[in-house]
Amino acid sequence: MAIRFYVLYPLPSSKEKMSILGEVVSYVEKMVLLHIGIDDTDSRQGMCTTYVGAVAIRRLEQMGFKLRGYPKLIRLNPNWKMKTRGNCAIAFTTSAKKEQIPIIKEIVLKTVAELAELHVETTNPGVIFYQGSRITEEMKAFSKKVVQDIATIEEAEALAKKVGAEVHKFKLGRGIVGALAAIGNTLENDWTFELIAYRTPENRGKPRRIDRSSVEEMNRKTYPSTFDNLDPATGEIRITPHTPCPILYGIRGETPQAVKKASETVKALEPIEQTIIYKTNQGTDEHLRKVKIAEAKPNWSVIVEGTVSKAPHTIPGGHVIFRLKDETGEIDCAAYEPTRQFRDIIRKLIARDRLRVYGGIKEKPELPLTINLEKVEVLEAAPLFRKENPRCQRCGKRMKSEGKNKGYSCKRCKTKLPAGSEKIIRVKRSIGAGKFEVPPRARRHLAKPLIREIVG
Numbered sequence: 001m002a003i004r005f006y007v008l009y010p011l012p013s014s015k016e017k018m019s020i021l022g023e024v025v026s027y028v029e030k031m032v033l034l035h036i037g038i039d040d041t042d043s044r045q046g047m048c049t050t051y052v053g054a055v056a057i058r059r060l061e062q063m064g065f066k067l068r069g070y071p072k073l074i075r076l077n078p079n080w081k082m083k084t085r086g087n088c089a090i091a092f093t094t095s096a097k098k099e100q101i102p103i104i105k106e107i108v109l110k111t112v113a114e115l116a117e118l119h120v121e122t123t124n125p126g127v128i129f130y131q132g133s134r135i136t137e138e139m140k141a142f143s144k145k146v147v148q149d150i151a152t153i154e155e156a157e158a159l160a161k162k163v164g165a166e167v168h169k170f171k172l173g174r175g176i177v178g179a180l181a182a183i184g185n186t187l188e189n190d191w192t193f194e195l196i197a198y199r200t201p202e203n204r205g206k207p208r209r210i211d212r213s214s215v216e217e218m219n220r221k222t223y224p225s226t227f228d229n230l231d232p233a234t235g236e237i238r239i240t241p242h243t244p245c246p247i248l249y250g251i252r253g254e255t256p257q258a259v260k261k262a263s264e265t266v267k268a269l270e271p272i273e274q275t276i277i278y279k280t281n282q283g284t285d286e287h288l289r290k291v292k293i294a295e296a297k298p299n300w301s302v303i304v305e306g307t308v309s310k311a312p313h314t315i316p317g318g319h320v321i322f323r324l325k326d327e328t329g330e331i332d333c334a335a336y337e338p339t340r341q342f343r344d345i346i347r348k349l350i351a352r353d354r355l356r357v358y359g360g361i362k363e364k365p366e367l368p369l370t371i372n373l374e375k376v377e378v379l380e381a382a383p384l385f386r387k388e389n390p391r392c393q394r395c396g397k398r399m400k401s402e403g404k405n406k407g408y409s410c411k412r413c414k415t416k417l418p419a420g421s422e423k424i425i426r427v428k429r430s431i432g433a434g435k436f437e438v439p440p441r442a443r444r445h446l447a448k449p450l451i452r453e454i455v456g
């Protein structure tokens with residue numbers, strides 16, 4: 001009999017080992033897996049789906065239910081106009097004996113009903129329960145669609161029915177789309193982690209109190225295993241949101257250990273109700289797809305290669321626009337005002353520069369399709385030349401042009417030279433091949449920071 005050795009690569013963390021062990025235990029004990037997805041519980045006025053998830057998880061754990069792996073925070077298509085504030089959905093997996101499943105469902109549904117901003121018209125929560133050990137390829141494809149494109153409530157309902165998932169809609173129940181997508185996203189290719197600390201109810205809506213120097217120290221100690229803690233140009237703290245949501249701070253990083261260690265350095269100057277670590281598609285570029293210009297569509301986020309066909313110019317509002325072309329067409333690219341110093345890099349581009357651009361396309365029927373730049377890679381900077389008038393061969397003075405194609409003359413000694421006597425000088429460009437990104441303050445949740453490419 002042949003003995004086979006299976007090598008798990010990358011080597012499982014202790015948490016993953018526990019999860020593998022857990023699968024064996026649940027098989028023995030006839031436990032069932034329950035995947036739970038939640039979305040669209042927040043509004044511009046408050047709440048956050050990550051908090052609803054954190055409370056539901058805490059309540060389940062207090063009753064003795066255990067989570068399988070890390071809960072997931074899945075960011076959805078950032079270009080969609082119907083999106084909620086941060087457009088994130090959450091999902092987590094628990095295992096329980098069959099007869100306990102109804103209790104779990106009840107706790108989750110009650111938590112959503114209690115915490116969701118149901119009084120706000122645009123908040124339409126959805127909860128999905130999926131009892132199955134396998135996330136099907138179709139569920140994964142649906143998840144990808146919701147991150148990169150748009151899916152309807154009807155599509156979500158049809159897929160849920162097909163795979164036998166249970167659908168709970170609050171009001172219009174638009175959240176079932178993200179809830180099902182969060183379950184279906186298995187974070188197989190790339191992922192990051194975020195540790196989120198929540199405020200106690202009496203502090204929500206008030207200015208966040210956090211010791212600034214402790215955040216700087218945390219960044220010094222843990223960057224780049226954590227990232228986007230500070231904006232390097234302005235020194236602005238980026239771990240605290242500016243919305244009325246219950247989050248005090250969120251630390252993003254490569255591993256659960258890194259974000260946990262980082263949080264131990266951060267001094268909060270107000271009480272923390274609870275913390276949670278989510279595994280997430282933030283900072284992974286999962287929203288992007290490589291396309292030719294003619295294929296680009298509103299609501300997509302794209303990677304396009306092309307040549308600058310119209311040099312950058314600044315429009316009212318401080319936005320910088322240029323045009324890019326490939327063999328299929330042309331498209332506008334924009335570095336909007338909030339991208340600040342990134343615009344200075346874009347302004348250095350000239351016609352004929354070869355680029356790879358990354359960014360989202362918002363649906364704006366009144367305007368030509370425009371890529372809202374997240375990153376630019378200069379593949380090849382075009383050579384730039386400058387004409388220089390010749391020097392007078394007799395007295396050495398720089399000669400003056402007599403007009404287009406009329407040659408040159410020396411003002412001092414009246415010597416003349418014919419047209420074509422000028423020197424063509426190649427000018428050193430102030431930008432060369434390389435990758436450039438918007439600052440953290442303007443970065444999309446899903447956009448992969450360049451530092452992750454360098455380190456990872």
Ligand SMILES: [Zn+2]
Pocket residue numbers: 392393394395396397410411412413414415
């Ligand atoms: Zn002269």
